[in-house]
Amino acid sequence: MSLKVVVDMDVCQDHGQCVFSAPDVFQLDGEGHLVLLVEEPDESLRSACEDAADVCPVQAITIEG
Amino acid sequence: MAAARVVVAGAGMAGLRTAEALRAGGFAGEVVVLGDEPWAPYNRPPLSKEALKGGVEHAGVAFRQRASVADVDWRLGTAVTGVDLHGRSVTLADGSALDYDALVAATGVSARRLHVDGPPPEARAGRHVVRTLDDARALRAELVPGARLVVVGAGFIGCEVAATARLLGCEVDCVAVDSHPMVRPLGIELATELQRRHEAQGVRFHLGTGVRAFAGEERVRGVVLSDGTELAADVVVEALGSRPATDWLEGHGLDLADGVLTDSALRPVVLDAAADRVGPLDGVAVVGDLARFPNHRFDDAAWRVEHWNIPTETGRRAGAVLAAHLAGEGYEAVVGADWTVLPAFWSDQYDLRLQSYGMPSLADPDGARVLEGDLAGECVVGYSRGDDLVGVVGIGMLREVNAYRDRVGRGAGVPA
Known part of the structure; x- marks a missing residue:
């Protein structure tokens, strides 16, 4: 099963810590709100995505697959 | 040869992250995690913030766990009371022993209490701390609109509890020996501004004063300040910082003056010349709030840092070091690798x-x-x-x- 990243936007509070772990997957827009750039990133980004999920202060990120 | 066993003493964030890092480092043996609380690892910061406001449920704060740790043996409600570092065995609260090939010390800290006259330091007496999920649940039940809360201590947790209690409609007084709230971590300028914002929200500060006693017998009804002033209270929160849980590590020549002194590989350092050997102890790692470690990003000193990302950062480091130690491959390279961390935390107030x-x-x-x-x-x-x-x-x-x-x-x- 391929890598899939899910962000619970009801939980996300735009801390932006995930951006440091996986800048190719997460970004803060001009108003400081989180944007998920790629829902199904390349397998080579798995570790970075798992790190991003770890460092989310409100645990809004789930890695599936 | 039987599969190697790693025992992780402590089932908080640091214990979880270390277990995950052991797997990421290739360790396929047995991992046993011992926790004194009955709960699987959960996120503590919300306990003084949104979870305290909204209602404290484990499901709402539990950490997601990587699939790699699905086979970890979680023994919750099982406190560690001692260790034999030479015989490689921990003692549990029920008196039984558990052997290990590698040990992770992740027992964290407990909330400090005031030792003054008054009702006993128990939630049912109206005296609360905010460290565990059960602490926060007990406090939440008492933060009803109109309740008079006195927070003792004006650090981050004290100020977060004060803010949350105001949002819940409580009357809030905050007492501290410091000159301003959060002044030690943030400095006078920012602390002065944050005090102003709390006061604008109705928090009454009593600064530069200690607590002489709690009034009441079975249950707290007031807080007596150093000058004899008594603040009426239905509920008290003691937010006075923490005490590292190192009792179980005593008697081995470790430096336990403030947490456990380690080297940059998070190995505890044996200092006592009377011990068999002096220096870092292989096969043992100290992680999270418990670890006092050198961080060359800032200087050559060792610091204990209770910031939110430290359990994750130290857990990853410890997992890599112990996995290499147990594999007997590449250990010196892992230990000698340059490792630094940037502490980070956040706080929500109003x-x-x-x-x-x-x-x-x-x-x-x-x-x-x-x-x-x-x-x-x-x-x-x-x-x-x-x-x-x-x-x-x-x-x-x-x-x-x-x-x-x-x-x-x-x-x-x-x-x-």
Whole structure:
């Protein structure tokens, strides 16, 4: 099963810590709100995505697959 | 040969992250995690913030766990009471022993209590702390509209509880020996501004004073200050910082003066010349709030840092070191690798979001300066020691404060 990243936007509070772990997957827009750039990133980004999920202060990120 | 066993003493964030890092490092043997609380690892910061406001449920704060740790043997409600570091065995609260090939010390800290006259230090007497999920549940039940809350201590947790209680409609007094709330970590300028914002929300501060006693017998009904003034109270929260849980590690020549002193590989350092050997102890790692470790990003000193990302960072480091130790391959390279961390935490108070990177507490006395924005609104404050930026704190302005993150530490210079 391929890598899939899910962000619970009801939980996300735009801390932006995930951006440091996986800048190719997460970004803060001009108003400081989180944007998920790629829902199904390349397998080579798995570790970075798992790190991003770890460092989310409100645990809004789930890695599936 | 039987599969190797790693025992992790402590089932908090640091214990979980270490278990995950052991698997990531290739360790396929047995992992046993012992926790004194009955709960699987959960996120503590919300316990004084949104979870306290909204209602405290384990499901709402539990950490997601990686699939790699699905086979971990979680023994919850099982406290560790002692260890034989030479015989490689821990003692559990029920008197039984558990052998290990490698040990992770992740027992964290407990909340400090005031030792003064008054009702017993128990939630049912109205005296609360906020460290565990059960602590927060007991407190939440008493924060009803109109309740008179006295918070003793004006650090981050004390101020977060004060803010949450105001949002819940409680009357709030805050007592502290400090001159301003959060002044030790943040410095006088920001602390003065944050005090103003709390007062605008109706918190009454009583600063530069200690607590002489709690009034009441079975149950608290007031807080007596050093000068004899009595503040009426239905509920008290003691937010006085923490005490590292090192009792079980005593008697082995370790430096337990403030947590456990380690080297840069998070191995505890045996200092006692009477011990068999002096120096770092292989096959043991100290992680999370318990570890006092050198962090060359700032200086050569060892610091214990209770910031939110430290359990994750130290857990990853410890998992890699122990996995290499148990594999008997590449150990010296892993141990000798340069490893530094950038401490980080956040705080929510009312609609304010504070984000901190680095160690502002290391700054020179006059080392704080507004780098961007306005102290009365949103701002970024930089903290310098000599020519180094040692910390940066944002009130709001998240994108701006995040942009300074990589500039914090030795040698990067202070922003113009």
